[in-house]
Amino acid sequence: MDNRDIIFALDIGTRVVVGIVGIENNGKFQVLAVEQMEHESRAMFDGQVHDIDKVANVVEKIKRRLEDSLNIKLTEVCIAAAGRSLKTQFARAEKNIDEEHEITVEDINNLELEALEIAQNSIISQSGVTRYHTVGYTVSNYYLNSFPITNLKGHKGREIAVEILATFLPYDVVEGLYAAVKKAGLEVSYITLEPIAAINVAIPPEIRMLNIALVDIGAGTSDIAISKEGNIIAYSMVPYAGDEITESIATHFLTDFNTAEKIKKSTKKEIKFKDVLNIEHKITKEEVMEIIAPQVKVLAQKICNEIIKYNGKSPSAVFLVGGSSNLPNLPEEIASILNLPINRVSVRDIKSVEILDYKGKTLKGPESITPIGIAYSAMINKRKDFIKVSIDNETIKIFNIKNPTVMDALVAINYDSKNLIVQNGEDLVIKLNGQKVVIKGEEGTPPKIYVNGSLANLKTHINDGDKITIVKGQKGQDATITAGELLKQQ
Numbered sequence: 001m002d003n004r005d006i007i008f009a010l011d012i013g014t015r016v017v018v019g020i021v022g023i024e025n026n027g028k029f030q031v032l033a034v035e036q037m038e039h040e041s042r043a044m045f046d047g048q049v050h051d052i053d054k055v056a057n058v059v060e061k062i063k064r065r066l067e068d069s070l071n072i073k074l075t076e077v078c079i080a081a082a083g084r085s086l087k088t089q090f091a092r093a094e095k096n097i098d099e100e101h102e103i104t105v106e107d108i109n110n111l112e113l114e115a116l117e118i119a120q121n122s123i124i125s126q127s128g129v130t131r132y133h134t135v136g137y138t139v140s141n142y143y144l145n146s147f148p149i150t151n152l153k154g155h156k157g158r159e160i161a162v163e164i165l166a167t168f169l170p171y172d173v174v175e176g177l178y179a180a181v182k183k184a185g186l187e188v189s190y191i192t193l194e195p196i197a198a199i200n201v202a203i204p205p206e207i208r209m210l211n212i213a214l215v216d217i218g219a220g221t222s223d224i225a226i227s228k229e230g231n232i233i234a235y236s237m238v239p240y241a242g243d244e245i246t247e248s249i250a251t252h253f254l255t256d257f258n259t260a261e262k263i264k265k266s267t268k269k270e271i272k273f274k275d276v277l278n279i280e281h282k283i284t285k286e287e288v289m290e291i292i293a294p295q296v297k298v299l300a301q302k303i304c305n306e307i308i309k310y311n312g313k314s315p316s317a318v319f320l321v322g323g324s325s326n327l328p329n330l331p332e333e334i335a336s337i338l339n340l341p342i343n344r345v346s347v348r349d350i351k352s353v354e355i356l357d358y359k360g361k362t363l364k365g366p367e368s369i370t371p372i373g374i375a376y377s378a379m380i381n382k383r384k385d386f387i388k389v390s391i392d393n394e395t396i397k398i399f400n401i402k403n404p405t406v407m408d409a410l411v412a413i414n415y416d417s418k419n420l421i422v423q424n425g426e427d428l429v430i431k432l433n434g435q436k437v438v439i440k441g442e443e444g445t446p447p448k449i450y451v452n453g454s455l456a457n458l459k460t461h462i463n464d465g466d467k468i469t470i471v472k473g474q475k476g477q478d479a480t481i482t483a484g485e486l487l488k489q490q
Contacts, residue, residue: 008066008186009078009375010059011194012177015039015219017055018371019062020363021070029376030357033069035062052176056183063184076189077181078378080370083195083216083223084237085173086135087127088310091119094143094161098424103152103160106420106446109458111162112139113407114417119166129170133399134411135193137166138233165310167235169193169399190378191386191399195225195235197373198321200380201355202348203227210316213307216370217324219243222303226311234310238302242324248295249288253281263288289328300333307338314338318345323367387464391415398462406449407458409468420458422446425476442476 007029011018018036022029037058063074093115097103116137124130142152143161152160178188199214208230216223222238242264250260254275263271263283271288274280307315318334331345338345349366350356355376363372386397389409396412398404410417425441449456450469462468 006072006074007078007375007378008063008074008076009371009378010062010181011371011374012055012059012079012180013218014082014221017058017062018368019059019066020371020375021066021072021074022375024379025357028355028357029372029379031360031363031372033066034360034362035065035069036362037062052179052183055180059181059186060184063186075185075187077186078190078192078374079177079181079188080192080194080197080374080377081169081173081177083193083225083235084221085169086193086235086237087123087132087168087170088235089119089123089166089168090140090163091115091122091166092161092163093118094159096159097157099156099158101156103155103157105153106457107160108142108152108162109407110417110420111160112137112164113410113420113458115162115164116166116407116411117414117417119164120168120411120414123168127170129172131171132168133171133174134408135167135169135235135399136232136402137164138228138231139164165234167232174399190381192374192377192381194370194374195223195232197377198370199225199227199232199373200377201353201373202319202321202369204354207317211311213311213315213318215303215307215318215320215322215325217241217299217303217320217322217327217330219324222299222322222324224303224306224310226307226315228311236306236310238299238306240299240302241322242327244299245292245295245324245327248292252291253283264292292327293329296327296330297333299327300330300337304334304337314340316344320345320347321366321369323365325366387462387466389462389464389466389468391468392470403461405458406451406456406460406462406468409462410458419470419472420447420449422473423475426478428479428481430481439479439481441479444476445474447471447473 005023007022009020016036016038020031021033022031039054039058067074093111095111120132123132140163142149144152144155144157145159181188194216195214198216202214203212208227211228214225219242222241224236225232226234246257246260246264249263250257255273256276259273263273269285270282271285272282320331325347331347332342335342335345347366348369350358350363350368350372353372356372387400387404388395388397391409391413394413396409398408398412423444427441428439430437448471451460451462452467
């Protein structure tokens with residue numbers, strides 16, 4: 001077996017780490033080996049590495065087990081950043097324009113860049129974290145003279161505005177994952193986002209153009225991704241998930257957390273356990289369902305609230321993945337709140353994954369969707385996780401989660417969008433015989449963007465090693481006029 005064909009994927013979760021090794025086989029991902037381990041103690045919180053050594057220790061153990069079982073050497077790994085780490089922010093940018101000016105694509109791009117800067121600055125002020133990767137943004141609305149409009153191009157007016165929904169990923173989250181796998185003797189060959197990985201295997205391609213919500217319900221959080229027209233437009237997170245259900249069982253039956261977790265996961269009709277007082281109990285599965293029903297309703301309501309908040313309405317369908325998506329009656333509760341038919345809320349497990357070739361038993365439920373998705377995403381996206389580009393001789397790294405553009409590079413260096421605006425000369429306002437006369441300043445020359453010497457714009461896609469150059473525009477001459485010239489114009 002050629003090691004270059006091997007795909008090694010790690011799903012580094014808050015509680016469990018899953019490692020999968022496989023190869024591409026006739027368009028499918030063929031699993032060769034799987035290993036999973038729980039963290040010995042709390043080393044991660046909400047998807048972010050807090051103790052690099054502890055996480056690296058688990059990763060290294062999984063790596064060694066996989067190497068031993070397959071008799072190979074693993075040096076590269078594919079990973080994913082947790083959806084809960086992402087920050088989504090609404091932002092609005094407004095700009096006054098000359099009423100005689102016909103709005104261009106450059107005007108619109110500059111306005112969107114300004115909105116993206118506003119979104120990033122809002123995130124920074126709220127979180128205190130100063131460095132973020134731009135994951136993407138979508139335009140919610142354009143406005144002309146305060147009225148909504150589908151497309152600004154070619155119109156004239158006095159004011160233009162745009163509203164966007166932008167998503168950012170903290171540098172620290174990515175750096176923590178990189179540090180942990182590096183300490184385990186591995187190099188990251190590919191990185192994606194958990195929601196994107198899950199969508200790639202959980203949602204059939206033919207329905208990705210619909211408005212869909214994907215909810216990954218784990219132990220501590222429920223991570224939400226909303227897609228529309230084939231693109232993810234928003235990410236969110238609810239700090240309420242399987243652990244809250246477990247705690248309700250522990251409180252009711254006076255058990256420790258681990259016993260309550262076993263009760264929750266049991267598929268037996270009759271469940272036996274001992275409480276903290278060593279008293280033996282015997283209960284039915286129906287009793288457990290009745291006890292957790294109120295918390296399941298709370299979870300469903302919280303998830304639906306976030307979906308409505310970022311989508312503005314109920315989506316066409318909801319797909320549930322993650323270990324806690326198997327909670328009884330959860331799909332029914334979500335369908336009821338969103339007023340969807342029950343068949344529009346679906347729990348996805350590996351039985352529904354057509355691109356998978358797997359004969360083992362370790363991977364089976366909805367909790368296996370994300371690790372499989374990471375491996376499959378790496379298989380179909382054979383590209384670098386980061387690209388390096390230069391802007392006016394300053395070299396930067398850009399997260400290559402999508403097709404990055406010049407705009408992404410400028411946001412990464414906190415480039416001031418005002419530098420891309422054409423600066424006309426100052427107008428001259430004169431009163432002549434009691435009437436206001438406006439003498440227009442000279443039009444400035446627009447700034448120009450070049451990629452590798454070729455004329456480009458903010459939406460131009462960039463690749464590893466590209467050189468971006470920005471040539472500043474020239475401000476127009478301020479308006480001047482003599483009394484004689486003024487009188488001749490009257």
